[in-house]
Amino acid sequence: xxxxxxxxxxxxxxxxxxxxxxxxxxxxxxxxxxxxxxxxxxxxxxxxxxxxxxxxxxxxxxxxxxxxxxxxxxxxxxxxxxxxxxxxxxxxxxxxxxxxxxxxxxxxxxxxxxxxxxxxxxxxxxxxxxxxx
Numbered sequence: 001x002x003x004x005x006x007x008x009x010x011x012x013x014x015x016x017x018x019x020x021x022x023x024x025x026x027x028x029x030x031x032x033x034x035x036x037x038x039x040x041x042x043x044x045x046x047x048x049x050x051x052x053x054x055x056x057x058x059x060x061x062x063x064x065x066x067x068x069x070x071x072x073x074x075x076x077x078x079x080x081x082x083x084x085x086x087x088x089x090x091x092x093x094x095x096x097x098x099x100x101x102x103x104x105x106x107x108x109x110x111x112x113x114x115x116x117x118x119x120x121x122x123x124x125x126x127x128x129x130x131x132x133x
Contacts, residue, residue, distance in 0.1 A: 007082040010075035017064075017071035024064045028057060073107075080108045 001009070031052050038048045076097070083093050094104040 003078070003082040003085050006078040007075075010071075010078035014071045014075040017068045021064050021068045024061055028061055031057060077107050077110055080104060084108055 035045075035048050035052060039045050080093050080097075083096070084090070088096070090105050090108065091101050093108070094101040097104065
């Protein structure tokens with residue numbers, strides 16, 4: 001896959017993960033609103049949290065945040081490599097993205113241990129059908 005194709009795939013994956021995370025955060029926000037209202041009416045917090053399955057919601061959110069960060073890392077690596085191949089220096093990449101030159105260099109030289117998914121592959125972060133908000 002060319003550097004341009006990898007950068008485009010990385011951008012697509014990151015965009016999808018951002019949308020998935022946003023949906024998960026919205027569900028969490030709605031559920032916490034319900035918790036707040038019930039506790040405000042006098043319900044014991046531990047009972048309300050048990051009813052909503054707080055441990056499952058927390059685990060789901062942590063997983064989504066991890067997937068978001070991994071997609072972000074892969075996207076940055078692919079974009080940095082494309083910028084480098086287009087003639088931008090490591091210092092230029094660092095200034096453009098607002099990071100240190102050392103971090104830009106480390107990401108450009110990182111092994112592609114987690115390649116960007118091919119178009120048509122199932123991306124991580126698909127919403128599970130059993131998560132109720």
